[in-house]
Amino acid sequence: MSKQHPFESRIIWTGNRGDGTKSYRGYDRNWEIRTPGKPVIACSNDPLLGGDPALPNPEDLLLSALSACHMLWYLHLASQAGIVVTSYEDDPIGIGESSPNGAGRYVSATLRPTIRVKAGADLQRADSIHEEIHAYCFIARSVNFPVAYDATYHED
Incomplete structure (x- = not known):
């Protein structure tokens, strides 16, 4: 039987310059993510939509969450398989599209981890783990x- 896990977050818009949303260009697209007991994360909209390019946007956060979840499962499954990972870095890329009415969506993502393993590791097995993670x-x-994987391996 499945077990449910509650996740909580609070989103607080911080972009009111004094007149709220009275005019389209009169407010900032900034907010904070507040998760109980964790540091506050300042965020903004995509810069193409008037956001602050110095802050993470929802698309950044989704791609980062996907990559981090994949990494954590990779480390777990590699450990179970006897593959010693000593370093893991990912440079994921997500492809989004916008329709003429402004609606957007991700159409694909490619995770591109660079993984360092102890010398002698079964690199074929190390690579096959990526296909198991989606489960x-x-x-x-x-x-x-769709989420694709293009991993690079180095041995210590």
């Missing part, structure tokens, strides 16, 4: 766009 990763199981 476990909470985020990957929740998105409706």
